[in-house]
Amino acid sequence: MTNQTSILLAEDDELLAALLRHRLEKGGYQVLVSRDGKEVKEYLSQTIPDMIICDIMMPYFSGMELIDFVRNELKLNVPIIIISSAGNEENVLNAFELGANDFLSKPISPSELLVRVAKELKKNKFEA
Amino acid sequence: MKRSLDTYFLNTLFVSPQVNTDLLWTFTLIFVILCGLYFGFIFFFRNKLSYRTRAIEKRKKELTPMIVEFLFYDENSHKEEQTDYINLKVEIRELINSSFNRKVLIDILMYLRKDLSGATLSKLFKLYQELGLHHDSYEKLKSWKWQRISKGILELTQMNVEESYVFITKFINDKRATIRKQAEVAIITLKAEGLNYFLDTTTYRISEWQQLKILEVLINKKNYLPPSFNHWLMSKNNDVVLFALRLMKNYNQSDGNEALIELLKHRNSDIKLAAMSCIKEFHVVDALENLKLVFWDSKIDVKIGILDVISSLGDIQEITFLESVVAKESNFNVKSKSLACINIIQPMSVLPTIDIQATDIFTTPMDLPRVEPEEQIIIKKSSVATEPNKTIRNEHDIAEDRFSPLESKVEDKPPNELAKSIEAKSTIEVEQQEESKDLSDKQTLDSFNLGFLPLIISPEEGPVSKYKPNNNFKIAGAISDLEVVFQEFRNSTDEAQKGVALIENTKNNLSKIVAEFLPLVIPVEEKSERISELNEPHDYTELTVVYSEILPETNFHLTPSAINTIDMKDIRNIECDVNEIKNSQRKSDTDETSDTPEIYESLASKRVNEKSALEWVLSENEARLEMKQKLKSILKEQDGISFKLPKPIFYNEREANTMALLDDIEALGDSREIPLLNDLHKNETEITIRERMAYLIVKLEGTEVLKRQPIKPNSEVVSVFEKNFSSLAVQSQLIMLDEIALVGDEKEIPFLRRLIAASSEKISKKAEKCLGEILVKLNSQKQKPEELNPPAKKTKTVEEGRVVRKENIEPAEDIIEKIATKPFNVFDIDFDIDMEQEDLKDAK
Numbered sequence: 001m002t003n004q005t006s007i008l009l010a011e012d013d014e015l016l017a018a019l020l021r022h023r024l025e026k027g028g029y030q031v032l033v034s035r036d037g038k039e040v041k042e043y044l045s046q047t048i049p050d051m052i053i054c055d056i057m058m059p060y061f062s063g064m065e066l067i068d069f070v071r072n073e074l075k076l077n078v079p080i081i082i083i084s085s086a087g088n089e090e091n092v093l094n095a096f097e098l099g100a101n102d103f104l105s106k107p108i109s110p111s112e113l114l115v116r117v118a119k120e121l122k123k124n125k126f127e128a
Numbered sequence: 129m130k131r132s133l134d135t136y137f138l139n140t141l142f143v144s145p146q147v148n149t150d151l152l153w154t155f156t157l158i159f160v161i162l163c164g165l166y167f168g169f170i171f172f173f174r175n176k177l178s179y180r181t182r183a184i185e186k187r188k189k190e191l192t193p194m195i196v197e198f199l200f201y202d203e204n205s206h207k208e209e210q211t212d213y214i215n216l217k218v219e220i221r222e223l224i225n226s227s228f229n230r231k232v233l234i235d236i237l238m239y240l241r242k243d244l245s246g247a248t249l250s251k252l253f254k255l256y257q258e259l260g261l262h263h264d265s266y267e268k269l270k271s272w273k274w275q276r277i278s279k280g281i282l283e284l285t286q287m288n289v290e291e292s293y294v295f296i297t298k299f300i301n302d303k304r305a306t307i308r309k310q311a312e313v314a315i316i317t318l319k320a321e322g323l324n325y326f327l328d329t330t331t332y333r334i335s336e337w338q339q340l341k342i343l344e345v346l347i348n349k350k351n352y353l354p355p356s357f358n359h360w361l362m363s364k365n366n367d368v369v370l371f372a373l374r375l376m377k378n379y380n381q382s383d384g385n386e387a388l389i390e391l392l393k394h395r396n397s398d399i400k401l402a403a404m405s406c407i408k409e410f411h412v413v414d415a416l417e418n419l420k421l422v423f424w425d426s427k428i429d430v431k432i433g434i435l436d437v438i439s440s441l442g443d444i445q446e447i448t449f450l451e452s453v454v455a456k457e458s459n460f461n462v463k464s465k466s467l468a469c470i471n472i473i474q475p476m477s478v479l480p481t482i483d484i485q486a487t488d489i490f491t492t493p494m495d496l497p498r499v500e501p502e503e504q505i506i507i508k509k510s511s512v513a514t515e516p517n518k519t520i521r522n523e524h525d526i527a528e529d530r531f532s533p534l535e536s537k538v539e540d541k542p543p544n545e546l547a548k549s550i551e552a553k554s555t556i557e558v559e560q561q562e563e564s565k566d567l568s569d570k571q572t573l574d575s576f577n578l579g580f581l582p583l584i585i586s587p588e589e590g591p592v593s594k595y596k597p598n599n600n601f602k603i604a605g606a607i608s609d610l611e612v613v614f615q616e617f618r619n620s621t622d623e624a625q626k627g628v629a630l631i632e633n634t635k636n637n638l639s640k641i642v643a644e645f646l647p648l649v650i651p652v653e654e655k656s657e658r659i660s661e662l663n664e665p666h667d668y669t670e671l672t673v674v675y676s677e678i679l680p681e682t683n684f685h686l687t688p689s690a691i692n693t694i695d696m697k698d699i700r701n702i703e704c705d706v707n708e709i710k711n712s713q714r715k716s717d718t719d720e721t722s723d724t725p726e727i728y729e730s731l732a733s734k735r736v737n738e739k740s741a742l743e744w745v746l747s748e749n750e751a752r753l754e755m756k757q758k759l760k761s762i763l764k765e766q767d768g769i770s771f772k773l774p775k776p777i778f779y780n781e782r783e784a785n786t787m788a789l790l791d792d793i794e795a796l797g798d799s800r801e802i803p804l805l806n807d808l809h810k811n812e813t814e815i816t817i818r819e820r821m822a823y824l825i826v827k828l829e830g831t832e833v834l835k836r837q838p839i840k841p842n843s844e845v846v847s848v849f850e851k852n853f854s855s856l857a858v859q860s861q862l863i864m865l866d867e868i869a870l871v872g873d874e875k876e877i878p879f880l881r882r883l884i885a886a887s888s889e890k891i892s893k894k895a896e897k898c899l900g901e902i903l904v905k906l907n908s909q910k911q912k913p914e915e916l917n918p919p920a921k922k923t924k925t926v927e928e929g930r931v932v933r934k935e936n937i938e939p940a941e942d943i944i945e946k947i948a949t950k951p952f953n954v955f956d957i958d959f960d961i962d963m964e965q966e967d968l969k970d971a972k
Contacts, residue, residue, distance in 0.1 A: 015192055015236065016243045022196040085243075109246030110200070 004030040005121060006047075010040045010054035010066065011083070020053070023110040024117065037061015041069065048076060051121060053113070056084035056091060064098060071099035077127075079120040083108060187232045194220055195236055199251050207871070211848050214867045218852070218860045224259055234261050234283060241286055256287040269295055274304045281307070285314040293318045300329055309338055316345050320352060327360045327368050334367040339374065346375075358384025366396050373402035382410040389415045392422050400426070401433050408437045416441060420449050431462050439469035447473060783814055790820055799828050847872075847879035862894055869898040874906060 007029045011017040014035070021031045032049070034040045037060040043049075052070065056063035063082055070076050082095045085106040092103050101120050104113060194216055201213055223229045237256050244252060256262060265287075268280025281299065284292035296318070299311035312330070315322035323346065334342075346352060360372035361384055369391070376384065391403035392415060400422070407415045419434045426434065435453070438446050450473075453466040467478050779787060786808070793801050802825055809821040849868055853861060868876050880902070883895035 013243070015188070015239055018192045019196050019199070019240065019244075022193070023200055026200055026202075107243050107245040107249070109244070110248050111246060 004028065005051070006030045006032065006049045007051045007053060007117065008032050008034065008040065008043060008049040010034045010037070010052065010058060010063070012036060012055060012058050020110060020113065023114060027114045027117070029117070035059075037066060040066055044070065044074060048074075049078060051117060051124075052078055052080045053117070054080065054082060056082060056095070064094060067095065067098040067100050077124070079124045081113070081116060081120060083113075183228075184232055184235070187229065188236055191223070191229070191232055191236055195233070195240070195255070198255055199248055210871055214849075214864065214871070215852060217867075218856060218864055220259070221860055221863060222857060224261075227264075230261060230264055233259065234264060237261070238283065238286060253288045257289060262287065262289045262292065265289070266292070266295065269299075274307055277307050278310045281310045281314050285310075285317050288318070290318050293322065297325060297329075300326060301331055305332075308332060309341075312338065313341060313345055316342055317349075320349070324355055327363070327372065330368065331365060334371055339371050342371075343375070343378065354379045354381075356383060357381055358387050361387040361391060366399060369394075369399055370396075370402055373399065373406055377402075377406050377409055380409075382412075385410065385412045385414065388412060389418050392418045397427055397430050400430050404430075404433045404437050408440050411441060413441050416446065420446075423453070428459055428462060431457075431459075432465050435462070435465045435469050439472040442469070442473055444474060447477070779814075783817060786812070786817055787820070790817070790824060794824055794827070797824075797828060802828055847876045849876065850879045853879075853883075858888070858890065861891055865891070865894045865898045869901040872898070872902050874902075876902060 005028075007024055009017060009020060009024070009031055011020065011033065012035055017033045017035075021033055024031045032043065034043055037058050040054070040058075041061060052066070054063045054066050058066075061069075063084065067080055067082070070078060070080065079101045080099065081102045081104060082100045083104045083106065084091060084095075095103055101123075102116050104116065197213070197216055198220075202209075205213075224233065234256075237252060241249065241252060262284060265280045265283040268276045268283070271277055271280070277299070281296055284296065293315060296311050296314045299307050300315065302308045302311065312326055312334075315326060323342070326342075346354070354375070357372040357375045357379070358381065360368050363369050363372070373388075373391070375381075388403050388406050388410075389412065391399055392407075394400055394403070404419070406412075407419075416438065419437055423431060423434050435450070438450070447470055450466045450470045454463055454470075457463050457466065470478050793805070805821050805825045805828070809818060809825070812818045812821060847868075849864060849872075853864060856864065868880070872880075877899065880895045880899040884892050884899065887895065
C-alpha cells in the first residue's frame with residue numbers, strides 16, 4: 001500500500017468528491033479528499049502527493065490560488081488537474097498559464113478523469 | 129368635587145374612551161397567547177425543517193457510497209466483490225421501501241446528474257429506473273399542486289425516462305403556464321418527434337423566452353435532424369408560425385418560398401417581419417412584387433423592413449417604386465430609408481438637397497496682386513560669380529527662409545578645405561527673386577553649421593577636380609537643373625598622421641594586453657614574427673587569428689601517495705589532458721612542456737613527426753595502458769583490506785539445487801534427515817557443500833522427531849449467503865435466491881437443502897428452483913472442466929492489479945467507447961459469467 005500513487009482531491013462538493021474518490025481508488029490510487037483550500041494547504045505542508053486534482057471554486061482558497069501556491073511557493077512539479085464547472089476560455093487559459101497540466105470541465109466523466117490521471121502521471125514520470 | 133370634575137372635562141379637548149379594564153386585560157391575554165402560538169409555530173417548524181435537513185444530509189452520506197458502488201460496479205470483478213455487490217443490492221432494496229429514503233436517493237441522483245457525463249451518466253439513468261424511482265416521479269404528475277407536477281416532469285426529463293413522454297404530453301396545453309412550459313421542454317428533450325407534437329398541438333402562446341429555451345434544447349440535442357418547418361407555416365397559432373419561421377431561418381430551410389411570400393400578406397406584423405427576414409436570408413427575389421404590394425397598407429416598422437429587403441434584393445427597376453415612396457410617404461423614417469435604399473441600389477443617385485445653396489450665389493473674387501509664395505535660397509561662392517545664379521532649395525531651407533533670408537558665402541578653397549570652411553564659418557546668401565530687387569536683403573549667419581550638406585555644382589561646370597585648389601564655382605538656378613555630386617571628405621594629412629599615431633598607440637596597448645591574456649594574433653605570411661613586431665602597420669582585416677589554448681598549470685608530480693588519492697574515474701580526465709598537451713605541441717612550438725608531470729613526460733616529449741600517425745596512436749595507447757596498470761598496482765598495494773575478503777563462490781546447477789535442499793533441511797528437518805545427509809556427504813565432491821552437510825549432521829543429531837498434525841480437509845462448507853439470509857425480509861430473500869442461482873456453486877447446496885426443508889412455501893419453491901439451476905450449472909462445468917478453469921483467472925491483489933493496469937493502458941477513446949457501449953443492467957446482467965477471449969485461448 002505504501003507504494004501506491006497518492007492523489008490529493010480538493011473538491012468542496014461532497015457527493016462528487018465521494019464519487020471521484022471511489023473511482024480513483026478503484027483505479028488503484030490512494031486518494032485524500034480535502035473540502036477546502038485551508039485543508040489543502042495544511043496537507044501540502046506535511047506531505048507531497050503524486051498528483052493534485054482540484055476544483056476551481058473552493059472555499060478560502062481557490063483552485064487558481066492553489067496552483068500558484070504549489071508552483072511558486074512550494075516550487076513543486078506535481079501534476080495538477082483542474083476541474084471546474086466554469087469552463088470558459090479565460091479560466092482554462094489562466095489555469096494553464098499558472099501551471100496546471102490538464103483541465104476538465106463539468107460535467108465530467110470519471111473514466112475520462114482516470115485516463116487523464118494515468119496519462120499525466122506517466123508523463124511526469126518520464127519527465128522526472 | 130363634582131364641579132371641579134365638570135370643569136376639567138369641559139376644558140379638555142380630548143376625552144379618552146371609557147373602556148372596561150377587564151376587557152383590556154382579556155385582549156392583552158389573547159395577544160400574548162397569539163404571539164406565543166406564533167413563535168411556537170415558528171420554532172416548531174424551524175426545528176422540524178432543520179431536523180429534516182440534518183436527517184437528509186445524514187442519509188445522503190449513508191446512501192452515497194452505495195450509489196457510487198453501483199455506478200462503478202465492474203461485471204468482471206472477482207467473486208468477493210460480486211458478493212458484496214449482491215448484499216448491497218439487497219440492502220438498497222430494503223432501504224427504498226421507505227419514501228424518505230427514495231426521496232433522498234432521487235435527490236442524490238439528480239445532484240450527481242449535473243456533474244457527470246459519459247458512461248457513468250448512462251449508468252445513473254439506468255440506476256434511477258432500476259430502483260423504480262421513476263414511479264415516484266409519475267406519482268408526482270398526479271398531484272394537484274403545480275410545483276409537484278413540475279418537479280415530477282423535471283425529474284423524468286433529467287433522468288431521461290423516455291417512457292414518460294406519453295404522460296408528459298398531456299400537460300402541453302395545461303392552463304398553468306409553469307407546467308406547460310416544463311412539459312414543452314420535456315417532450316422536446318425526451319424525443320426528437322416531441323417538437324412536431326408540440327408545434328402540432330399547442331394552442332397557447334409561446335413566449336420569446338420559451339422559444340429561446342426550446343431552441344437551446346434543439347441545438348444541444350445530439351444527432352438531431354430537424355423536420356421541415358414549413359409545415360407549420362399554415363398553423364392557426366400565430367406563435368407557432370412565428371416560431372416555425374425562426375426555426376426555418378436558424379436551420380437554413382429554404383424550401384418554403386411560396387409560403388413565405390404568402391405570409392407577407394399576414395395580418396400579424398411580427399409574422400410579416402419574420403417572413404421578410406427569411407426572404408432576405410434566402411434571397412427570394414420573387415417576393416419583391418408582393419413586398420411592394422403590401423407596402424402601402426403596412427405599419428411603419430413593416431414598411432422599413434420591406435424597404436430593407438428591397439434594398440437587399442432589388443435592382444434599378446425598383447428605383448421608380450422607391451421614388452414614389454419618397455414622394456408619397458409622409459413618415460420621415462420611411463422616407464429616409466427609401467432614399468437610402470435608392471443610394472444602395474444606385475450609389476450616389478440621391479445627393480444632399482437640404483440647406484444646399486444655389487450655384488448662382490457663389491462668385492469668383494477679383495485677382496489679388498500676385499505674390500510669390502516661396503523664397504529661394506541661393507548659395508553661391510562669394511569670390512567670383514562666373515555662372516548665373518542657381519537656386520538651391522531643400523526642405524530645411526524652405527522651413528527657415530520665412531524667418532530669415534540667408535546668404536551663404538562659399539570660399540575658394542580645395543574641397544577639403546572648403547568643407548572645413550563651410551563647417552567653420554559658412555555664409556548663406558539669400559536672394560528673394562521678386563520683381564523688385566531692391567527688396568533683396570543680404571544677411572550673413574555665421575552661426576549656421578552647414579557642414580552636413582552635400583556640395584552641389586551646376587552641370588555646366590562639368591566634373592570638377594576635387595583637389596584643385598582654386599576651383600571656384602557659384603551655385604544658382606533651379607534645384608531641378610542641378611547635378612548633385614556626393615563628395616567624400618577625408619581627413620587631412622595631419623589628421624591622417626594623428627590617426628596613424630593613434631593606431632600605433634592602440635597597437636602598443638593591444639600588444640600589452642595580448643601579452644597578458646589574449647591569444648596570439650599573427651599575420652599569415654609572417655608566422656615567425658613575434659608579438660612585438662605588431663607595431664608595424666598592417667591591414668588588420670586581413671590578419672589570420674591563430675588560437676592557442678592556454679592550459680592551466682599542471683606542474684605537479686605524481687608521487688605514489690598522490691596517485692592513491694586519484695579516483696579511477698578521474699583517469700579519463702587525465703587522458704584528456706595528455707591529448708591536449710600533444711595537440712598543443714603540434715600547433716605551436718612556443719608552448720612549454722617542461723612543467724608536465726613526470727608520468728607524462730615521456731609522452732609529452734615525443735613529437736608527432738612525419739613517421740606515421742598509426743605509430744603515434746599505438747604509442748599513446750601503450751602509454752595509457754601502462755599508466756592505468758601503474759595506477760592499479762599502486763591502488764592494490766594501498767588497499768590491503770580488499771585482499772582479505774573471501775572470493776565469491778559460484779555454484780553450478782546441481783550444486784545450487786543441493787544447497788537449496790540443505791537450506792530446506794536446515795529449516796524444516798529433524799534427526800530423520802541424518803542418513804540422507806550422510807549419503808549425500810559421501811558422494812559430494814565440493815568442499816563447501818561437504819562442510820555444510822557435516823555442520824547439518826551435527827546440528828540435527830540432537831533434535832527430536834517433529835510430530836506433524838495431518839491437515840484435515842474442511843468438512844463443513846459454509847455458504848456466504850447464509851449469514852445474512854435470515855435477517856432479510858421475504859422479498860429480499862427471494863432476490864437473494866435469484867442471485868445465488870446465478871453465482872452460487874456447490875457450497876450453496878447444503879444451505880439450499882436446509883431452506884427447502886424448513887422454510888415457507890414461497891421460499892422453499894424458490895430455493896428448490898435455485899438448487900436445480902446450480903446443479904445443472906455444476907454438471908455442465910464437470911463436462912467442460914478445462915474451459916471453466918482458466919489458468920489466468922485468479923484473484924489479483926490491488927498491487928498486482930495496478931501493475932497489470934499500468935502495463936495495459938488502452939487509449940482514452942477506446943476505454944470511453946468501451947464503457948459507453950457496454951451493456952449495463954444493475955440487476956440482471958451483473959453476474960453472467962462470460963469467458964473472456966483470452967481465457968478461452970489459454971484454455972484451448
